[in-house]
Amino acid sequence: MDGHPLPIMIQNEETGNFELDSEALEEVLLNPRVADKSVCVLAVAGAFRKGKSFLLDFMLRYMSSQQSEQWLGDIHQPLKGFKWSQGPERETTGVLIWSKPFVIKKQSGEEVAVILMDTQGTFDLQSSMKDSTMVFALATMVSSVLVYNIINNIQEDDLMNLQLFTSYGKLALEDCDTTSPFQKLHFLVRDWSYPFVVPYGHQGGQKLLDQILMVTEKQHPAHQEVRRDLRKCFRDINCYLMPHPGF
Structure with missing residues (x-):
């Protein structure tokens, strides 16, 4: 190599x-x-x-x-x-x-x-926290495809952390003349344990992602905001569910 x-x-x-x-x-x-x-x-x-x-x-x-x-x-x-x-x-x-x-x-x-x-x-x-935010924000700004590596499932804190990291990136790009400051976001869910509910792969991942990013009246306003914000930040968002690679 x-x-x-x-x-x-x-x-x-x-x-x-x-x-x-x-x-x-x-x-x-x-x-x-x-x-x-x-x-x-x-x-x-x-x-x-x-x-x-x-x-x-x-x-x-x-x-x-x-x-x-x-x-x-x-x-x-x-x-x-x-x-x-x-x-x-x-x-x-x-x-x-x-x-x-x-x-x-x-x-x-x-x-x-x-x-x-x-x-x-x-x-x-x-x-x-400053170090983590700086590295993640920089990766978000310069990447064409950002793979957000997550274990087991997409949790609410994953979305909240992502919103925090991207907010710093948006500040750095505030003069950027585009409706979506970042390009493609790809949620990669590792060790997905529920293939009997939602299957592995792109189609299953998109189904899960659509459910998670759906905005409903029952959600807390902060949770509604993070979903709208992520949709605005990236031109394209998708997801892939991956099985455990084995021990």
Whole structure:
């Protein structure tokens, strides 16, 4: 597999502030191979220790196979790419991208450079609320597709946290001349345990999402507001229900 994880936003150990590594970013985006192409950034964000880097390594395997039907390869082959591990401690800090963009061709014939982005998990014991908000808001602003990685089910606090994170992104983009400041939001529900009620996959996910984002008179006004707000923030929102990957 060509490429490696490249930190582009690093937390200064002395000040605690996040700093952009502009040279690292330019190394990727100004590479002659992709410098004149449109860019699609696929970012995965969510709570810490929920398998974001693990998921991205499967995406890397898929993209490296050039979307072959046999992309999964040997299921016993160790996952390579973004670093992940089992255990309670966080693995990813700041924001990382894969150093080699994947060039794919759209149906129109246009070539697009796809960049995979890994982000520091929110609400870990070592980070402040400010840190979590900053990383998530930045990922929301720069991503073409934001995968919101959730375990088991979409809870009300998932929506409220998302509203908080996107509110900071909207402040940064307040001069943006568009009705929807962000692009695509994709809820990925991991370890879905109720396939007998709502089936796995896109169709089941869309059914669940439509139910959850429905605004009713019985809801608390704050819950009504968060649903309307999310609909306005993103041009497209969808959902996928995924089974447990196995132990």
